Amino acid sequence: MNLLILILVPIITALAVLMMRNNNLVRWTAFIGSGIQLLLSLGLYYAFNQARAHGETSQMLFEQKTELFKSWNISLHLGVDGISVAMILLTSFVVVAGVLMSWKVEKMTKEFFFLLILLSMGAYGFFISLDLFILFFFLEVAVIPKYLLIGIWGSGKKEYSANKLALMLMGGSALVLLGLLGLYLSAGKTFDLIQLSQIQIPVRTQMICYPLLFVGFGIFTALFPFHTWVPDGHSSAPTAGSMFLAGISMKLGGYGCLRVATYLMPEGAHEYANIVIVLSTIAIFYGAFATMMQTDLKYINAYSSVSHCGFVLLGIGMLTKVAITGAVMQMVSHGLMTALFFAVIGMIYERTHTRQVNEMGGLLKVMPFTITLLFIVGFCSLGLPGLSGFVAEMTIFMGAWEHPDTFHRVATVLACMSIVVTAVYILRAVGKTAMGPLKEEYNHLTDATWNEKLAAIVLMIGILAIGLAPGWLNQLVSPGAEVIMQKLK
Amino acid sequence: MNDFFILMKPELMIVAIIFILLFLKLGKGLSNNSLLLVIQILLLWNFASGFLMNATGHLFNDMYQTNAMMSLQKNILNGGVLLIALIFTEWFQKCEHLSEFFVLMLSALLGMFFLISSGNLLMFYLSIELATIPVAALANFHLDKKVSSEAAMKMILSSAFSSGVLLFGISLMYGTTGTLNFAAIPALLDGSALQIMAFVFLFTAFAFKMSIVPFHLWTADVYEGSPIAVTSFLSVISKGAIAFVFISTLYKVFQPYHTIWYSMVMVLSIVTMITGNLFALRQQNIKRFLAFSSIAQVGFILVGISSNSIQGTTSVIYFILIYIFSNLAAFGVAGLISFFTGKERIDDYKGLYRTNPFLSWILALSLFSLAGIPPTAGFFGKLFLLTSGAATGSYLFIGIAAINMIISLYYYLRVVRAVFMDTNESPVEKITIHPMTRIAFIFCGAGIVLTGIMSWLYDSIKALVN
Structure with a gap:
């Protein structure tokens, strides 16, 4: 399978969207384009498994390399392993759902879908590139669409949030850039991930570049104390924008922390692992308690995202194979779950025109489909067995428990305890929204429309596929984690 | 004699x-519109x-020298002047003294060509004057405006002052060498x-x-007061030409002083970035804003x-090519409005x-390119400047440059936000x-997007750099 097609399809879709004359055509073009991309991702998963089953053992599959800037030794080097395939699957599910959830966007429809597809192109490119320069390029491609999506189509204090998000993410990119330049200059003037992984990067460089890269990517994935863009950005964004931000964009950071920082610099990873664990435990706890205080549904999900993404970083910081597998599974699971959560919030907000939990109540009577979804994502978020959240978090805890010392144990126990807090805020929010007496003015509300149902079903398929039969994801991811672990030892 | 025509072809044109x-x-036979069309065609031909047919060689006892890289640099400037002639079409059509305007502008361009090709300090001084004095006349082209x-x-x-400083430097240089x-x-x-x-x-x-801080104080006022076609000529063509010459002078003539000028360049670069950025944050007038940016x-x-390397020269030429597209587009939109x-x-x-959706997209694209955001070419341009600087320089210096990229993003986004997000009762x-x-x-938009993607362009520029 030629991986270039994964970048070309979004580009063609985006250009086709610009050509379309009326809004309906725009929507359908975006939907068909992202649908094709979903099929391609499933095809990629199938082809990947086939190749592995036929004994293909090389680290990266479907590799291809085209030289771009010869004088800098930069090339368009593409390739995937199990981790990237998992992330690509996640992206394509969220993109389809996001496009479907934006069916009612009437303001500058064409531009809206163009930016959505451009953003997804950045994510696809990021996950398949094996050249750090190209990877950085795609990381930054995704920043401006986010800025415009929030700033133009957002709500509330959108300008402030958009600015904050763009500047903080650019700050993260600047750190990543410095880290990459450090790697490039001290390790043989190459940006190639595979080549870099084969040479011993000087320990001194690792001590400087690891924190730069980890914090830089960490800002994208809400590393404490750089998480402050998350609540504002998510709550101000339009529905699809929040879905993309939490479902895809935050995962770019986690993937970068794992693939670039931890994989390439094992000594650095060991040196700084404890700091990572402390910070991510704080994020898990702080995020959970901060959520307790929120009354706005979007803020609830945004702060709980801080908490859940803390698990990703915790898994990476634990540096065991199982924990890293769990971290990747948590990325996929949280991406699907939070995208669905934001979709449901969008559906509710569109009808009730409020996101305040206290102003709702009894909505289960008028919109059974939507509220049932809310229940399901709520349970997924608090880690109920049978749904994806449980599988991922459980794997991280199992991996973390492999460390026998007190420090790791304490961190793990604390992280486990946060689940209780999660249960408190989720059950309270869901209960207040769904149960109780129905307000007069909500009597006439209608349930989800076809596009919303379809979006929800797409995401539900993902959540259930991981929750009920986690084996396939585990098998997909753990060989990739194994490779990283070999380098770490 | 044959050499003369071949080597000096750009100047003779x-x-x-x-x-x-x-x-x-x-002849006085032509209306402004047709005269402008003739000029545009001539510039396109040029x-x-x-x-x-670009040749390598030297003339007049090494006073004048040329090679493939210099021809490229000259032609980049040619392209910039052509774009100026096209972008401000309507302003030129209303312009009272159209042919004088272009005579002056092309004289300045001629001065820049000689500047790039100069092989002798005297030639250098003469051509820098030729490149400056006509521009001062151009700045006064709004004859009815006091500003x-x-x-x-x-x-x-300020040019007279800097010429004086330059002449003093030249005479001391002659005295010691x-x-x-x-x-x-x-x-x-000998140090x-x-x-x-x-x-x-x-x-x-x-x-x-080049209006490097602390010698920048004339810039904003001149940019604001001049007609916008002149402002864009000053900020793009003039600056580009000086940068080309600056780099080759430092690398070739003053190579033995490398350690001295490295620290000078580094300090001035940091001061220039920070000052330019901080002042740009507070500007309300778009011309002043672009001046500080x-x-x-x-x-x-x-x-x-x-960076003092071939990569450095290449990335500067590459960056200026991109900078011409981006800055001219930004000035063009501002000038049109x-x-x-x-x-x-x-x-x-x-x-x-x-x-005005079309103008807005062009403006946004050029500002993103100036800020160095992908997929625009400015991203590659800026990144290569930083990478080549990092290859030989101090890491802290590059860190400061990276921080400045974030500050600059803030004010570029301020304009984008005004254009796309804010509402206005009388837009x-x-x-x-x-x-x-x-x-x-x-053409500018295509340049901004494609210059980065067509990666062989960078490599082919590098092949010309010697």
């Missing part, structure tokens, strides 16, 4: 166009022929105090022309210059997208764009 314009002016005269006055006084020839100077540099002082004076003259861009060019509505404040741009009305202008904008 410009001289020929200047003479054609003068004859056309004598630009196209700039790619052909325009003020701008011209400021420009001519006994030669004016670029090729002979490096061997005679005596007087010689270093001469070098600092020469360096200062460059800093004046272009000062900050010079700081980034200095990062590339500090100012010409039709007289609005120059950033607040007036609020809601521009509703009335800029719909502007009908002249076809020529539209072509130029599309």
Whole structure:
């Protein structure tokens, strides 16, 4: 399978969207384009498994390399392993759902879908590139669409949030850039991930570049104390924008922390692992308690995202194979779950025109489909067995428990305890929204429309596929984690 | 004699166009519109022929030298002038003294060509004057506006001052080395105090022309007061030419002083970036805003210059090529809006997208390119400057440059936000764009997007650099 097609399809879709004359055509073009991309991702998963089953053992599959800037030794080097395939699957599910959830966007429809597809192109490119320069390029491609999506189509204090998000993410990119330049200059003037992984990067460089890269990517994935863009950005964004931000964009950071920082610099990873664990435990706890205080549904999900993404970083910081597998599974699971959560919030907000939990109540009577979804994502978020959240978090805890010392144990126990807090805020929010007496003015509300149902079903398929039969994801991811672990030892 | 025509082809072409314009002016037969069309065609022909039959060699006892890299640099400037002639079509059509305008502009361009090709300090001084004095006359081209005269006055006084400094440097240099020839100077540099002082004076003259902080104070006022076509010529073409010469002078002639000028360039670069950025944050007038942002861009060019390597030269040329597209597009949009509505404040741009989507996209694209955001070419340009600077330089320096990229993003986004997000009760009305202008904008837009993606361009520039 030629991986270039994964970048070309979004580009063609985006250009086709610009050509379309009326809004309906725009929507359908975006939907068909992202649908094709979903099929391609499933095809990629199938082809990947086939190749592995036929004994293909090389680290990266479907590799291809085209030289771009010869004088800098930069090339368009593409390739995937199990981790990237998992992330690509996640992206394509969220993109389809996001496009479907934006069916009612009437303001500058064409531009809206163009930016959505451009953003997804950045994510696809990021996950398949094996050249750090190209990877950085795609990381930054995704920043401006986010800025415009929030700033133009957002709500509330959108300008402030958009600015904050763009500047903080650019700050993260600047750190990543410095880290990459450090790697490039001290390790043989190459940006190639595979080549870099084969040479011993000087320990001194690792001590400087690891924190730069980890914090830089960490800002994208809400590393404490750089998480402050998350609540504002998510709550101000339009529905699809929040879905993309939490479902895809935050995962770019986690993937970068794992693939670039931890994989390439094992000594650095060991040196700084404890700091990572402390910070991510704080994020898990702080995020959970901060959520307790929120009354706005979007803020609830945004702060709980801080908490859940803390698990990703915790898994990476634990540096065991199982924990890293769990971290990747948590990325996929949280991406699907939070995208669905934001979709449901969008559906509710569109009808009730409020996101305040206290102003709702009894909505289960008028919109059974939507509220049932809310229940399901709520349970997924608090880690109920049978749904994806449980599988991922459980794997991280199992991996973390492999460390026998007190420090790791304490961190793990604390992280486990946060689940209780999660249960408190989720059950309270869901209960207040769904149960109780129905307000007069909500009597006439209608349930989800076809596009919303379809979006929800797409995401539900993902959540259930991981929750009920986690084996396939585990098998997909753990060989990739194994490779990283070999380098770490 | 044959050599003369082949080697000096770019200069002779410009001289020929200047003479054609003068004859056309004598004839008085042409209306402004058709004269402009003739000029545009001539400039297009000039630009196209700039790619052909470029030779390497020197003339007049090494006073004049040329090679493939210099031909490329000259042709980049040719392209920039062509774009200016296209973008401001409607302003030129209303312009009272059209042929004089272009005679002056092309004379300045001729000066820059000689500047790039100069192989001797005297030649260097003459051509830098030729490149400056006509521009001062151009700055005064709004004959009925007081600010325009003020701008011209400021420009001519500051240039005179910098010329004085330059001449002083040249005479000291001659006194200590006994030669004016670029090729002979490096061997005679012995590091005596007087010689270093001469070098600092020469360096200062460059800093004046490139508006490097602390020699930048004339820039914003001149940019604001001049007609916008002149402003864009000053900020793009003039600055580009000086940067080309600056880099080759430092690398070739003053290579023995590498350690000295490295620290000078580094300090000035940091100061320039920070000052340019901080002042740009507070500007309300779009021309002043672009002026300060272009000062900050010079700081980034200095990062590339500090690298003292072939990669440094290449990335500076590459960056300036991209900078021409981006800055001309930005100035073009600002100029068009100012010409039709007289609005120059950033607040007036609020809601521009509703009335002028095409102009808004071009403006956004150029600002993103100036800020260095992918997928625009500015991303590659800036990154290569930083990478080549990091290859030989201090890491902290590159860190400061990276922080400045974030600051600059903030103010570029301020304009984007005004254009796309803010609402306005009386937005800029719909502007009908002249076809020529539209072509130029599309060309700029394509340049901004494609220069980065066509990666072989960088490699082929590098092949020309020697």
